Amino acid sequence: MSNLMKRLLPMLxxxxxxxxxxxIYRALQQTFAVIFPFVIVGAWAQMLEQSVFSRNGFFAVxxxxxxxIPHYNQIRTLLLIVETVTINMMSVMAAFFVAKYMARSYKxxxxxAGLTSVGAxxxxxxxAQRNAQSSFQTNNFGYRGLFIxxxxxxxxxxxxxxxxxxxEEPSHHYTIAGLISRGLRGTWxxxxxxxxxxxxxxxxxxVSTEGFIGLFYxxxxxxxxxxxxxxxxxxxxTTINALMWWTGIEGPINPLMVQAGSTTSTxxxxxxxxxxxxxxxxxxxxxxxxxxxxxxxxxxxxTLALIIATLWVGRSKPLRRIAGLSLLPGLVNISLPVMIGWxxxxxxxxxxxxxxxxxxxxxxxxxxxxxRLMPPSVYTIPTTTPGPLAAFLGTNGNLVALIVAVICxxxxxLIYAPFIRLxxxxxxxxAKVGDHHx
Amino acid sequence: xxxxxxxxxxNVKSARVVHNxxxxxxxxxxxxxxxxxxxxxxxxxxxxQTSGHSLLKITVKTNGKLTYSGKIAARDxxxxxxxAFEDNKDGYNNIKKQAAWFNIAFKQLTKTYSFNRFRGxxxxxxxxxxxxxxxxxxxxxxxxxxxxxxxxTPYNLEESNPNNRTQMLNDFITSRDxxxxxxxxxxxxxxxxxxxxxxxPIESVEAxxxxxxxxxxxxxxxxxxxxxxxxxxxPQNRQIxxxxxxxxxxxxxQQGVRPGQGGSGRGVGPAPRDGTQNx
Numbered sequence: 001m002s003n004l005m006k007r008l009l010p011m012l013x014x015x016x017x018x019x020x021x022x023x024i025y026r027a028l029q030q031t032f033a034v035i036f037p038f039v040i041v042g043a044w045a046q047m048l049e050q051s052v053f054s055r056n057g058f059f060a061v062x063x064x065x066x067x068x069i070p071h072y073n074q075i076r077t078l079l080l081i082v083e084t085v086t087i088n089m090m091s092v093m094a095a096f097f098v099a100k101y102m103a104r105s106y107k108x109x110x111x112x113a114g115l116t117s118v119g120a121x122x123x124x125x126x127x128a129q130r131n132a133q134s135s136f137q138t139n140n141f142g143y144r145g146l147f148i149x150x151x152x153x154x155x156x157x158x159x160x161x162x163x164x165x166x167x168e169e170p171s172h173h174y175t176i177a178g179l180i181s182r183g184l185r186g187t188w189x190x191x192x193x194x195x196x197x198x199x200x201x202x203x204x205x206x207v208s209t210e211g212f213i214g215l216f217y218x219x220x221x222x223x224x225x226x227x228x229x230x231x232x233x234x235x236x237x238t239t240i241n242a243l244m245w246w247t248g249i250e251g252p253i254n255p256l257m258v259q260a261g262s263t264t265s266t267x268x269x270x271x272x273x274x275x276x277x278x279x280x281x282x283x284x285x286x287x288x289x290x291x292x293x294x295x296x297x298x299x300x301x302x303t304l305a306l307i308i309a310t311l312w313v314g315r316s317k318p319l320r321r322i323a324g325l326s327l328l329p330g331l332v333n334i335s336l337p338v339m340i341g342w343x344x345x346x347x348x349x350x351x352x353x354x355x356x357x358x359x360x361x362x363x364x365x366x367x368x369x370x371x372r373l374m375p376p377s378v379y380t381i382p383t384t385t386p387g388p389l390a391a392f393l394g395t396n397g398n399l400v401a402l403i404v405a406v407i408c409x410x411x412x413x414l415i416y417a418p419f420i421r422l423x424x425x426x427x428x429x430x431a432k433v434g435d436h437h438x
Numbered sequence: 439x440x441x442x443x444x445x446x447x448x449n450v451k452s453a454r455v456v457h458n459x460x461x462x463x464x465x466x467x468x469x470x471x472x473x474x475x476x477x478x479x480x481x482x483x484x485x486x487q488t489s490g491h492s493l494l495k496i497t498v499k500t501n502g503k504l505t506y507s508g509k510i511a512a513r514d515x516x517x518x519x520x521x522a523f524e525d526n527k528d529g530y531n532n533i534k535k536q537a538a539w540f541n542i543a544f545k546q547l548t549k550t551y552s553f554n555r556f557r558g559x560x561x562x563x564x565x566x567x568x569x570x571x572x573x574x575x576x577x578x579x580x581x582x583x584x585x586x587x588x589x590x591t592p593y594n595l596e597e598s599n600p601n602n603r604t605q606m607l608n609d610f611i612t613s614r615d616x617x618x619x620x621x622x623x624x625x626x627x628x629x630x631x632x633x634x635x636x637x638x639p640i641e642s643v644e645a646x647x648x649x650x651x652x653x654x655x656x657x658x659x660x661x662x663x664x665x666x667x668x669x670x671x672x673p674q675n676r677q678i679x680x681x682x683x684x685x686x687x688x689x690x691x692q693q694g695v696r697p698g699q700g701g702s703g704r705g706v707g708p709a710p711r712d713g714t715q716n717x
Contacts, residue, residue, distance in 0.1 A: 062445045273454045379450055385442075393446045 012422070013429040019348075020430055024154055027101035031150075032343050035093045036322075042086030043329040043337045049079035050256065051332040051384035058332060058384040087336055088142045095121035095149035102157020109165035109186055116190045117156040121149050123197035124212070128205030137211055143336060146345070147248035148212050156193055163189050216249055230285055231366060235359055238291050242355050245300040248345045253287070255296040255333045256383050264288075268378040278375030278395055285366060289376035293394050293401075294365035294408050295358035297387025299335025302357040304387050305412030306350070306420075307338055313417045316424050332384040349423045353416045360415065361408040365391075374400035451580070454554065461553040462584070463510075464491075464686060466520045467540065469562025469590075470532075473497070474507070474522035476561065480673045480682070481518050487683050487690070495520045496547075498539040504546060516689050519547065530595070530606045533563055537570035544571070548581055557585040557686055561673050562638070565591025565625075566606070569649065572621075573613040587624040587686055590638050590672045593646040598639035600648075610649045621654040624685055626678060628667040637669035 019025050051057040053076040055066050066072050099117030104110040125140045125148075140148070165186035201211075208214030220240055227233040237253070244251035264283040271281045283289070298304025307330045310323035319342070326337035339345050344354060368374050377394025385393060388409050392402035468476035474495040481493050492511040496504050498521065510517040521543045523536050547553075560568040565588025572583065594600065594607045603611075627643040628635035634643070640661070650657040666675040683690055 058442075061449075062441050273450075276454070379446070379453075381446070389442060393442060396446055396450045397443050 009425065009429070012426055016426045017430040023102060023105040027098050027105065027154065027157065028150065028346060030101045031094055031097040031153075032340050032345070034097050035090055036337075036341050038086040038093065039090060039336050039340045040325055042083050042088070042090070043326075043334050045079045045082040046087060046336075047329045047332055047334050047384075049076055049083060050334070051382075053079055054384075056382050058382040058386070061382055088138070090143060090336075090340075091141050091145035091149040092118055092121060094146055095153045098150050098153030099157040099160075102154050103160040104167060105157075106161035107167045108160040108163060109167055112165055112186045112190065113157050113160040116160075116186075116193050117149075117153045119190070120152055120156060120193050120197040121145070123194060123201055124148060124152065124204075126201050128201060129209060140211065140213060142250070143248070143339070144213060144250035150248055150346075152197075159189065159193065160186065165189075213249070216244065217252055220244070220252055234285070234287055234291060234362065238287070238295065238358055238362070239355055242301050242358060245339070246345060246347075246351055246354055251300065253291075253300065255292065255299055265378065268376065269380070272378045278378055278398075279372060281376055281378055284369050284376045286376075289369065289378065290362045290365040291358070293377045293391035294405060295361040296333070297390075297409060297412070298330035298338070299333050300358075301335075301344065301354040302361065302387075302409075302412045302416075303335040303338045303344065303354075304330045304333075305357060305409060306342065306344070306353070306416045308409075309413045309416035309420055310342070312413065313420055314424065316427070319420075319424070331386045333387060347423075349419055349426070353419045357412040357415045360411060364408055364411065365404060368400070368404045374398055374404055377401060454580075461515050461517075461551055462555045462557065462688060463517050463519050463547070463551070463553055464557045464559060465544075465547075466518060466559045467561070467564030467567050468520070468522050468526075469560075469564050470526050470528040472522065472526060472561070474520050476522065477518070477520050477559075477673060480679060483674070483676075483679045484518075484683055484687065487679070491516050491518055491687075493518045493520065495522070496543050497522045497524055498543050499524045500539075502539065502542050504543055510551070516687065528563065530604070533566050533570060533606070536563075537567045537574060540567050540571055541575040544575075544579075548579060553581065555582045555584050557587075557688075558583060559587045559589070559682065559686060560591060561589045562591060562669065565589065566593070569593075569610055569617075572618065573610065573616045576618065577616060583618060583621055585622045585624070585686060587626065587682065588646065589626045589678060590628050590635050590643060590669050591625065591646065592638040592642040593644075593649060594639075594642040596639065596642065598633070598641045600641050600645055603645075607645055607648065614649050614653045617650065617653050619653065619655060622656040623650045623654050623658070624681070625650070625657070625659045626672070626681065627659065627661045628669060628672045628675070628678075629661055629663040630667045630669075635667055635669040635672065 049057075052059045052065055053069075053072060054060060057065075060066055069075070095117045096114040100110040100114035103113030122136060125137045125145060127135055127137050163186045165182075204211055204215070208218070210217070220237075227236060241251035241253040264286045265288045268281040268283050268286070268289070272278050295302060298307060303326075307323045307326050310319055311327070314320045314323065322341040323338070326335075326341060329335075329337055335344075342350070344350050369376050374391075375395050375398055377391045377398075379394050379396055381390055381393045388402070388405045391405045392398065395401045466477050466480075468474070474497050485491065492514045493508045494510050494517060495507045496519065498504055510519075521540055523539050525532065525535065558568050560566070565586075568586055568588065569591075572586075576583065593610065594602075595604045597604055623646075625643060625646045627638075627640050629640055630636045634640040644659065647657065647659065660681065662672075662675060662677045662681075664677070666672075672678055
């Protein structure tokens with residue numbers, strides 16, 4: 001292993017140094033850094049709102065908090081406002097900053113590029129449906145729309161290289177008229193981009209009512225229907241879902257969303273309620289029995305394991321700090337801080353464990369259920385239930401399920417740990433090499 | 439972690455109750471010296487007012503064997519089940535025995551019909567048997583008693599002075615914390631004269647408050663006077679029949695229930711007439 005690493009490392013370092021000099025990579029890094037404080041504030045608000053101040057939040061149901069905490073609903077409203085202007089606006093912010101940093105890398109007018117990108121992003125998420133309640137598909141302003149924001153932001157920032165709107169350091173010798181006329185230099189491009197966005201939106205509305213996200217989901221559904229074997233189908237579906245999350249698209253499988261009762265899980269639940277014996281439920285292997293309770297601690301991709309592994313083996317202080325800030329939200333399955341902060345999103349090194357850990361965990365859970373060591377977990381639990389407890393509660397207190405969940409967590413941490421070391425080594429090495437270059 | 443487990447167990451239990459709530463029988467226990475036919479006229483009257491429910495009658499022999507008459511109609515969600523005892527003598531010792539016999543019958547009933555909720559009506563000592571059952575045997579079951587109506591039940595036996603507590607009342611009060619806190623209790627007292635229903639002193643019925651009040655979810659005491667307010671007439675008293683159909687029968691007009699064949703023409707099951715099946 002270490003020999004392999006020694007041979008691999010220089011190659012990885014050279015590649016990541018090259019990557020670091022890539023404008024796209026830099027624009028993304030800078031953008032994530034700028035929006036991270038908003039993500040943290042929003043995620044903590046979301047954590048409180050979902051686990052404490054929602055009537056079916058984990059802590060709320062256990063301690064009956066809605067009767068205990070005074071002004072329960074008012075506090076919830078305040079938290080929702082904070083969420084709305086932070087994480088639920090994340091993609092709008094990203095659209096601005098990605099275009100801004102991209103344009104700046106070409107020494108062009110970055111503010112104009114940023115604002116144009118925001119305009120284009122808003123147009124792309126315009127609600128084309130008639131009688132729509134809101135002008136925009138506001139649910140795409142959060143993590144769900146991040147990939148689109150990034151792609152179009154980069155594109156718009158890049159297009160600005162062809163303008164004459166050069167970036168100028170603000171000087172003390174300016175006139176207001178001069179400033180305004182300077183702003184006009186890129187206007188033709190802005191107009192073209194906005195018109196282009198309108199055309200794209202119009203075209204999209206003919207094929208998908210949900211914009212780009214609707215298109216992605218259509219792609220997602222294709223493998224699900226064609227594979228007959230349930231375990232393979234589960235593996236493929238969850239992996240594609242994880243890949244979407246990694247890319248910056250909120251995949252259709254979201255641990256924070258209440259699972260609509262599928263036919264299989266309803267059959268399981270009915271059986272369990274009638275017979276009180278979970279071992280013989282009709283569908284022992286489903287997404288609700290092996291993926292949700294065992295393979296999505298902290299969110300898609302077992303990011304809770306990444307947080308724990310970072311706190312365990314991580315040496316870099318900033319990374320440890322980010323992991324520390326992400327730990328509590330991660331416990332109630334809110335993964336945004338670590339997705340943006342580490343970052344996991346579009347990070348090539350973390351892609352491997354992000355995709356493999358859930359598969360390994362599902363295999364462990366599958367084996368334990370097939371060997372009848374533990375019953376499948378079939379009862380509905382709050383979405384904010386801390387990951388390691390999900391199986392324990394979902395089986396109504398089966399100790400083996402708890403042990404299997406803990407094993408899954410340990411295995412996941414062990415899978416993530418070497419990649420964290422690898423990422424840190426590459427960071428250090430490329431920083432050294434980078435210094436020489438600059 | 440522990441409160442989470444507790445909450446989950448509770449959650450699953452209530453989900454199970456809701457899920458399996460299709461049948462919720464009304465179990466009736468007659469008083470001393472009364473047979474399984476004690477409630478025939480009551481149920482005839484009830485079925486006359488509503489679209490009717492079927493009736494199953496069980497007598498528990500002294501050796502614990504059960505004899506049945508009548509039956510529960512296939513789709514009936516709220517049948518009446520009368521449980522009577524071969525040895526139906528009065529006295530605290532006999533009541534204890536009868537509660538144990540009732541437990542045998544109840545175990546068999548939950549096994550056969552797998553219901554998760556039931557309501558109970560006890561006339562006279564029948565109310566004492568229910569109370570004893572709740573305090574002594576109920577916790578063994580995963581079954582919920584939602585309502586109990588006792589009619590002319592002497593919680594302090596024949597004693598009219600509430601300060602002279604009988605051994606039985608003392609025992610009931612000692613174990614009252616075993617009573618389910620989700621239960622709703624109605625205690626009905628008949629008053630023929632100012633002292634009571636002629637057999638049971640009103641104070642003895644009222645002594646029920648020492649057992650139920652502040653322990654069960656709701657405890658309501660109702661006093662009925664006027665015609666037919668004598669102790670043995672209470673189950674046929676029109677006021678009380680109205681109270682029963684109002685408080686105890688959840689689905690007086692069950693949808694999809696058709697008058698059964700060979701029955702009374704009303705209701706799913708044969709509505710018994712007084713005397714027709716008496717031995």
